[in-house]
Amino acid sequence: MENKYQVIIGMEVHVELKTNSKMFCGCKNDPFHAGKPNIYTCPVCLGFPGALPVANKKAIEWTVKLGLALGCKINKFSKFDRKHYFYPDLPKGYQISQYDLPFCYDGKVETSFGPVGITRVHLEEDTGKLIHQKIAGRDVSLIDFNRSSVPLVEIVSEPEIYSSAQTKEYAKKLRQIVRYLDISDCDMEKGGMRLEANISLKKSEILNPKSETNSKFKLSKELPNYKVELKNINSFRFLERGIEYEIKRQKEILESGKTPIQETRGYNAEKNITYTQRTKESAADYRYFPDPDLPPIRIDDQWMDEIKKDFPESLDGLFARWQTKYNIKPELAELLFETNQEGQWLNKLFKKTYEQKLPIDKMVNLLIHKKIKTVLFKDSPNKAIEEYKKTTVIDDITDEQLKVFIDKVLSTNQKAVTDYKSGKTAVMNFLVGMVMREAKKKIEFKRLEKLIVKEISK
Amino acid sequence: MTKISTDTVKVISKLAKLKLTEEQINKFALDLSSIVGQMEEIKNLDVKNIAETARVIDEENILREDIITPSFNQEQALKNSKSIHNGYFLVPQILKDD
Amino acid sequence: MLIDKSIKELSSLLKKKEISSIDLVRESYSQIEKLDNKLHSFITIRDKKETLKEAEVKDKERKDESSIIYGLPFSIKDAYCTKNFRTTAGNKILDDFYPPYSATVYKKIINSGSILIGKNNMDAWGHGGSTENTDYQPAHNPWDLTRIPGGSSGGPAIAISTRMVPFSIGEDTGGSIRNPSSMCNISGLKVTYGRVSRLGNIAYASSLDSVGPMAKSVEDLSFLLEIISGKDNYDSTSSRKQVENYNQILGEPIKGKIIGLPKEFFRKGLDLKAKGTILKATKIFEKLGAKIIEVNLPHFIYGVSIYYLIVLSETSSNLGRYDSFRYGGERELFSDETKKRIILGTYALSAGYSDKLYKKAQKLRTVLIEEYENALKKCNVLLAPVNPSLPSKIGELINDPLKNILEDLYTGTISLVGAPSLSIPAGFAEGLPVGMQIIGKKFGEAELFQFGYLYQQETDWHKRLPPILGK
Ligand SMILES: [Mg+2]
Numbered sequence A: 001m002e003n004k005y006q007v008i009i010g011m012e013v014h015v016e017l018k019t020n021s022k023m024f025c026g027c028k029n030d031p032f033h034a035g036k037p038n039i040y041t042c043p044v045c046l047g048f049p050g051a052l053p054v055a056n057k058k059a060i061e062w063t064v065k066l067g068l069a070l071g072c073k074i075n076k077f078s079k080f081d082r083k084h085y086f087y088p089d090l091p092k093g094y095q096i097s098q099y100d101l102p103f104c105y106d107g108k109v110e111t112s113f114g115p116v117g118i119t120r121v122h123l124e125e126d127t128g129k130l131i132h133q134k135i136a137g138r139d140v141s142l143i144d145f146n147r148s149s150v151p152l153v154e155i156v157s158e159p160e161i162y163s164s165a166q167t168k169e170y171a172k173k174l175r176q177i178v179r180y181l182d183i184s185d186c187d188m189e190k191g192g193m194r195l196e197a198n199i200s201l202k203k204s205e206i207l208n209p210k211s212e213t214n215s216k217f218k219l220s221k222e223l224p225n226y227k228v229e230l231k232n233i234n235s236f237r238f239l240e241r242g243i244e245y246e247i248k249r250q251k252e253i254l255e256s257g258k259t260p261i262q263e264t265r266g267y268n269a270e271k272n273i274t275y276t277q278r279t280k281e282s283a284a285d286y287r288y289f290p291d292p293d294l295p296p297i298r299i300d301d302q303w304m305d306e307i308k309k310d311f312p313e314s315l316d317g318l319f320a321r322w323q324t325k326y327n328i329k330p331e332l333a334e335l336l337f338e339t340n341q342e343g344q345w346l347n348k349l350f351k352k353t354y355e356q357k358l359p360i361d362k363m364v365n366l367l368i369h370k371k372i373k374t375v376l377f378k379d380s381p382n383k384a385i386e387e388y389k390k391t392t393v394i395d396d397i398t399d400e401q402l403k404v405f406i407d408k409v410l411s412t413n414q415k416a417v418t419d420y421k422s423g424k425t426a427v428m429n430f431l432v433g434m435v436m437r438e439a440k441k442k443i444e445f446k447r448l449e450k451l452i453v454k455e456i457s458k
Numbered sequence B: 001m002t003k004i005s006t007d008t009v010k011v012i013s014k015l016a017k018l019k020l021t022e023e024q025i026n027k028f029a030l031d032l033s034s035i036v037g038q039m040e041e042i043k044n045l046d047v048k049n050i051a052e053t054a055r056v057i058d059e060e061n062i063l064r065e066d067i068i069t070p071s072f073n074q075e076q077a078l079k080n081s082k083s084i085h086n087g088y089f090l091v092p093q094i095l096k097d098d
Numbered sequence C: 001m002l003i004d005k006s007i008k009e010l011s012s013l014l015k016k017k018e019i020s021s022i023d024l025v026r027e028s029y030s031q032i033e034k035l036d037n038k039l040h041s042f043i044t045i046r047d048k049k050e051t052l053k054e055a056e057v058k059d060k061e062r063k064d065e066s067s068i069i070y071g072l073p074f075s076i077k078d079a080y081c082t083k084n085f086r087t088t089a090g091n092k093i094l095d096d097f098y099p100p101y102s103a104t105v106y107k108k109i110i111n112s113g114s115i116l117i118g119k120n121n122m123d124a125w126g127h128g129g130s131t132e133n134t135d136y137q138p139a140h141n142p143w144d145l146t147r148i149p150g151g152s153s154g155g156p157a158i159a160i161s162t163r164m165v166p167f168s169i170g171e172d173t174g175g176s177i178r179n180p181s182s183m184c185n186i187s188g189l190k191v192t193y194g195r196v197s198r199l200g201n202i203a204y205a206s207s208l209d210s211v212g213p214m215a216k217s218v219e220d221l222s223f224l225l226e227i228i229s230g231k232d233n234y235d236s237t238s239s240r241k242q243v244e245n246y247n248q249i250l251g252e253p254i255k256g257k258i259i260g261l262p263k264e265f266f267r268k269g270l271d272l273k274a275k276g277t278i279l280k281a282t283k284i285f286e287k288l289g290a291k292i293i294e295v296n297l298p299h300f301i302y303g304v305s306i307y308y309l310i311v312l313s314e315t316s317s318n319l320g321r322y323d324s325f326r327y328g329g330e331r332e333l334f335s336d337e338t339k340k341r342i343i344l345g346t347y348a349l350s351a352g353y354s355d356k357l358y359k360k361a362q363k364l365r366t367v368l369i370e371e372y373e374n375a376l377k378k379c380n381v382l383l384a385p386v387n388p389s390l391p392s393k394i395g396e397l398i399n400d401p402l403k404n405i406l407e408d409l410y411t412g413t414i415s416l417v418g419a420p421s422l423s424i425p426a427g428f429a430e431g432l433p434v435g436m437q438i439i440g441k442k443f444g445e446a447e448l449f450q451f452g453y454l455y456q457q458e459t460d461w462h463k464r465l466p467p468i469l470g471k
C-alpha cells in the first residue's frame, strides 16, 4: 500500500453577517470601515454593568436561510446560551452562542469528491479585535470593540472531508453559497470569514488507487484518538497548504510510533509551516447555560414562510436549470460568480443571450477567460452583450467602409499581394490581420477574405 | 458528603480567574464543603422526566428589528478605563496569536 | 417631620404650596447628617447645593398634573447605574465607576420629577442578607444598632425607616427587598419577574433579579409601582403585560378571599416569636372576611439549596465581565464572600458537576413552580414569614456561612418561581420588627396591595418609628 494514512478533516467556519446593526445591540455593524476604534460601541457590546442584550431578528432569519440553503433541518424551538471563558476581547467573560439547540442542523454540501455533512449551523456574537504591539518596550494588546457582538454564524461540518483539495472545495463552495444568499461579504483577509480545520490521520485501506474521489479509501466512521485544530487561515490556498503540511507532519509522528499532541496550531504562510499555538492539556470548560437575559425563539410556520419568501433559488437548482436550458456545465457555472448580485446578473445575461439567439457557450467562455468582466457590466447585461458582439462577431462596418482599409493595406503591402497571386495563399492571414488592425475592429475572417480576394483579383 | 478539596478550589478558581492565597484556599475549601454538603440534600430527589427551567417568563421571540441606534463616542466608551492608548483599551499582553 | 407623611399627602401639600421641595430636601439631608454616621445607609450622597437647586426648579415648575412623586426626594440602591454618578454595587471593584448610561427604573423616577439624594448601601453585588458584606461600612439596624438591618437592600430600608427619604428603589434576587423591609419595619415589594425593567441593574442572578419599590406603606408602593413598571424595549425579559392602576384597587374588600399558609414555612427553624406574630396577623385578615387555609409546598424545604445552586451559577457568569480593562479594578478586589460565591457557582456549572448540581436545580425549579401554581389554585394569596429569625447581631452571619444562606429559605424559594411578594410589618418581638410576606399569582401585584392596604388600615405597625429617631 502506497498511502497507509488517510486524513480526516472536519471544518468549523465562522462567517460575519452583514446586518445593519449588531447582534445584541443597535450599534452599527461595520467594523472594517469604522475609521476609529471603539466608536460603534455601547453598554451592551462593551459588557458594561447592567447592560442587557436584545437579539437581532434579521440575523436569526439569515441564519435560518443559510441553514435551508445547506439542506439543514431547522429547530423550531431554539435559544441562546452563554459560553464562558476569559479573554480581553470578550467583554462579558462569556460569549452569547448556541449550545444544544442550534437554529439549524443536519445538512449537506456537495463536493466533487463526495458529500460533506453539516452537523450544525448556529448563531453567536463576535469578539472585539486585539492588536498586539510593543509600546514603550512593553508587550501590550490594544482592544477595539467595534467588532464586538457583530453577528457571527458558525458552520460545523462532520469529519467527512478526506483531502486538502476537498477541504478547499468545501470551503469555497460554502463561501459561494453564503455570498449568493447575500448575507455576508465573507472577506477572508479581514476576518469576515474564518476557517478552522480539525485534522487527524488514520490508517486506511486503499480500495481504488486510481480514484480521485473519496471512493479511493475504505471509509469508516471511526475517528482517531486525537485531532489537531488548524486556525487563523485567511485564504483557501493557505488552507490547502496548511493541511498538506499537517498531513506530512502527523504522518511522520505516527510512523515513528507516537501520537500527535492534541493542540491548536497556526499556519505561517511565509515559511509554509504550521506551529503550536495552544496545547489543550487542560480541556476548556465553557460552562454553558441558557442565557437568562434572552427569551427563547420559536419559529412557527408563518415566520418560516416569511423567511422562505425571499429565499433565492438554491445554487444547485440554479446550476441544474442553466444546464438544461442553456447547456452550461455546472463545473463551469461554479467558476463564474461569487456573490448573489453576480449570480442574478448572470442569470439575466444568459436569458438575454438566449433570447437574441447568440451562442451561450461562447459567452461562458469569454466570461471564464475574463474577456468580459462581470464587474464592469454589473448594472447592465445589455452592455455586456454589446461587448460580447464586439469581441466575437461581424461588426457594424459596411463593405464600402472596409474597402477603404483594404485598399490602404493592399497598396502598402505589394509583396504580399504578389505572393498571394503566385499561390502562397497562407499570406491571407496576414492581410486579414492588417485590415482588422487598420479598422481597429474584429471582423469575421470569411467576410474579410472574400472582400480582399475580390479587390486583389480586380 | 462531598468534600471540596483545596485542589478543587485551586482548579475552579483558575476557571473563574480568581487568584487566591493559600489561606483563602484552605478557608474556602472548608466553608464551601459545608455549603455543598447542605446542597447535596437534593441528591436523592427524583427528577426523572422533569424539564429544566431556565427562565420564569412565558414570552418568546422578543427580538429587535435590524436598525442602527446611536452608539457611544470614543470618549464615552473609554472614560471609565484606567488604561487606554490612541482610542484603544490597552492591556498587558497575555497570549500572542490566540 | 414632613417625610413621615405619605406620598399622597406630600404631593398634595406641595401642590397646595403649603410645603416646598426645598423643605423636603433640607429635611432629607438633616436626617442623613444626624443619623447616617451611625447607620451607614448611604454609599454616595449628592452635593446638597446641587439638589437644593434642583428642588428650587421643581418648586417653580410644578403643575397640577405633575406626577404624584414630582419634587420628592428619593434614594436608590447602589445597584443601579446612574449616568455620570458614582455606582459601586457596594463593592470596591466599582469604587470609581461613573456609568455612561442610566438604569430604566432610575430614568422613570427622574422623569416623574423626583430628586435623587444618594445611592444606598448594600451587600456587594447583592451577595448577602445583612448589608455587612458591603465593601463600604457595614450598615446597622435603626431599631437596634448592634443588629443587622437585613439585606442586601439594607441601605434603602434604613433610609426609609429613619425618614431620610420618603421612598427608595431596591432590588430583590432572593429576598433583598423583603428581608430588610421586614427587619427595618417598612413596606417593600418584590415584583413579578419581568414587571419592571432590569436594564441598568447591576446583575446578581439574571433569572431572578427584580426591581422593586420600598416605602413606608402599601399605599405609597402602589403609586410607585405604576410609575416604574412596563415594557422596556432594551430588556428582552420585561413583560408586555399591561400596567394597572394599582392605587385604584386599594380599599376594595377581601371578604371571601382565601389566604393559604404554606405548612413548610411554619415548621421548625422558624423563630417561635416570629411565628406567633404572623399567626396573629391571620386574625386580622379573618376579621376582614378572608378565609385561612393550609397549603402544601412539599419541595420548598429544599428551596435554599435549589436557590443557591442557581443564583451562584448565574452570578459566577455575571461577574465574569469585571476584568478591569474597560472599567473598574482588578478581580482581586472581590471580597471573600463574593469570591466564595463565584467559586461555588463555577463549580456547580463545571463539567462533571453541572448535571448533579446546576441542571438538577433547574429541574427542581420546575417542581417548585408546579407546586406553587397548585397551591395558588386553592387560594388567592399565600402568607408566610420573611425571615426564619429576628435580626441577627452584626458579625453573627458572616462567621457562619451555612446559617447565612439558610436565612433566605422563605424568600429565595419565592424568587425561583418569579412570583410577586409584598413584605409588610406584622408586629414586634423583643422590640424588633417582624415582617410577613403576602405572595401572589404572577402579575397579581394589585391583589397583594389590596390585602396589604386593608391590613395597614387595621394596624399601625408600619407607622412605628425606630427609637433612634427619638420622640
Ligand atoms: Mg464559535
Ligand SMILES: [Zn+2]
Binding pocket: A022, A025, A026, A027, A040, A041, A042, A043, A044, A045, A046, A149
Ligand atoms: Zn453596542
